[in-house]
Amino acid sequence: MKVQELMERVGVTQTGRAIAYIKDGLEEINMLAETHITTSRIDIVKDQRFYDLPKDMIKMLDLRCKNQLNGDDEYRSLPRAVGKPTSKDSDGN
Amino acid sequence: MATRKSYAYQIKGNKISLLENQFGYGSGQDVITVNGSSINHKQHTLDEIGPTGKPSWVSPDSDVTNGIEVEYAYSPTYSTPTKRIDSGTADTYHLYNGWFVVDGYLTIGQYLKDWVNDASIAVDSYILIEGSDRWNGIHKVKAVQDIAAGGSHGGIQTYTKVEDSTKYFTDDSVSWVTTANTITGVSSSFSTIFSASPSSSEYIWIAGSDASSGINNGLVSGWSYSTGSGGTIDLSSATVYKYDNLSEGTQTVNYIQNDGAQAVYIYEGFRENGGAHFYSGVSVLEDESFELDLPPYLSKALVYYVKAKFAEDQMDIEKKEYLMREFKRLVEKHESAKISGPRRIMGFGMTR
DSSP states (O other): OBHHHHHHHHTOOOHHHHHHHHHHHHHHHHHHHOOSEEEEEEEEOTTOOEEEOOTTOSEEEEEEEETBTOSSSOEEEOOBOOSOOSSOBTTBO | OOOOBOEEEEEETTEEEEEEEOOOOTTOOSEEEETTEEEEOOOOOHHHHSTTSOOSEESOSSOEEEEEEEEEEOOOOEEOOOOOOSSSTTOOEEEOOEEEEETTEEEEEOTTOOOTTOTTOOTTOEEEEESOSSOOEEEEEEEEOOTTTTOSSOSEEEEEEOOSOOOEEEEEEEEEETTTTEEESOOTHHHHHSOSSOOTTOEEEEEOOOSGGGTTOEEEESOEEESGGGSEEEOTTOEEEEEETTEEEEEOSSOOOOEEEEEEEEEEEEEOTTOOEEEESOEESOSTTOBOOSOHHHHHHHHHHHHHHHHHHTTOHHHHHHHHHHHHHHHHHHHHTTOOSOOOOOSOTTTO
């Protein structure tokens, strides 16, 4: 469906506002139903604890690491740690 | 055999906090065998396990290229063009070595690459970055410079603001010297901003030389600085990163060409480790002709959503609530329509 057709169905002529709400709607749909999924890989750096999440991420579905509980270079899901680690890191706790 | 790891994560703001378990066994074993694989474990010493000792969960203890894989949902506000890498100026698929920050804006660059003549990389056009540690997604182009023209950055500057404080140095008159592979006449301020003897993971992006093909510019590691000859950046042992046949390579020594009385612009660089690329000529959601990449049923849900937002603007809350309910009903129906048959549990989701 083109934006023009959607605007006709809604019955609006203000393109700027309609596009802003369409962008909101696309985000909301992906929060609820994940229609568009991709993966991104990040290098692990020795002694670096914090890593940026992808800029275009709306909802994280899985976080995997290479060789997590295996020695075959497989990517496996990570458990989420509960509680604060006792060891602080130079770039924050 | 790769080394077995045990990680866990936490979320802090918009960052992943990655922790690695440095566990040991009370039995005193430092190597055990699991499923035929030898696994190194460290038996902690008494000094390490005391009140001031080494804890079990620490920051990662080794570098792993592409070690983290994030699977995520994104908003389809753009359509990716054809991957074209055959023609030079009409290409839509491009590689870049790293990023740096110019006037607070994200800028990307590639050694020896002049993007000025690329038809699809114009000011106010959009690029789609993929494979980056940090910058995946759509970016609007603010400026494009020829790497060989002696400009202030020689890359593609975007409108994406970078909030991090990064290093920058400039000097209005320096010389590139081919025999020694150095840049001379560099103010000593350089060594107060950048390391005079950097580690292997520190990078700078050099711009400003108008030598042939922009050969003196690019992403560099392994430089050194001394106060001789009015301040000298020695690049004789440096590494400059480039691309050969779509894979990252390096040029280690003897690449500098003579170029005198030029300004130099040096930015703190961030290397992308060879995996990052971008598409140019990307179509984005900015006018009525854009084709939404949604299944027809969800397009109907989106109509309800937009109607709800307009109703909310008119303070017609009852209508807005009705339309949002219809929106959610259609999204949920679309989700449940894709499931059929009995379900089977495949394993414990937290460890596989």
